[in-house]
Amino acid sequence: MDVTLWTWVIALAGLALSALLGSLQLVALLRPRTQWTVENIYGGSPDDTDPKAFFAFNQGAALADPVFWLPLQVASSLGMLAGAKWGFLLALVASTPFWYSAIWIYVWDRDMGVRRPTFTYWVIIWGMWPAFGVIEGLYCFFRLL
C-alpha cells in the first residue's frame, strides 16, 4: 500500500503515544502505590473512593496495556511504514482501545471529581488519546476499503 505523509504522521504519532503510555504504565507496575504514580498516572486520590478499588482498576489497565494494546500499536505503526496491508489492519485494531478506554476514564474522572477545567487536563491528560484513536481508526478504515 502507498505510504503517504499522513501514513507517516499517524504511524509516528502512534509510536510516540505508545512510548509515553508504555513508560507511564511501566512506572505504575514497578511503583504502583507511590505518590508520584497516584498523582501523575492514575489521577485523583485513593482517599476519594475505596483505595482497594482505586488501585485494583488502575493496576488492571497497567497490566492489560503492555500485554495487548502497546505491542499492537508498535507493530501496526511499523507495518504501516513498511506499506503492508496488515499494518493498516493492525492499526485499525489498535485504534479501538484509544477511544474505548477514554469513555471509562471520562466517566471515572467525572464521578470521582478528578476533572480540572484546564488545557492540560482536557487535551494532554484526556483528549489527545481518543482524538488520535478516532483519526487512526478512520484513516485505516478508509485506506482498507
Place this chain on the structure above:
Amino acid sequence: MSALFPQANILAGVLVMIVGFGFHFTGQLISVLNWPLAERLGLQEANMPPGYRAYEHGTAMGDVLLGWSYGLAAVGLLFGADWGYKLAVLPGAVLVYHALCAWFWEAARRRAGHGLWTNRFRAIWCGANFGAGILTLAVAWTGPSI
C-alpha cells in the same frame, strides 16, 4: 485472502451478536438505566463494594456507547458483507482488550481482598470474550478484500 474455515463469518457473527451485542451492549444498557435491576438479573455483582461502582459504571458506559456497533458488525458478518469484516475489528479488539482487563482487574481485586468472581465465572467470562474476540479478529483479517 481465503476464508479462515467454511462459514467462519457465520460463527463469528453469532458470537459477536451473543457476547458483544447481547452481554456487553444490552447487559450494560440495563446497568446504565437501572442498576438495581441489573443486580437482580445478575448482570452486576450484588455484593460489590460501593467504591467499585464508579469504575463499573464507567465500563458500562463505554460498552453502551460502542456496543451498538457490535450488532451492526454481527449482521455484516452474517451476510458476509465487506464492510462487516472491517467493522468486526471493533468488537474483536474490544472483546480481547476487555478479557485481559477483566482478568487483571479480578486478579488485583483478589490481591486487595475484594475478589468478586468465582474461578469458574472468571474463566468462562474472560475465556468467552477472549475466544470470541480472537476469532472475530481472525475472520476480519481473512476478509474478502484484505
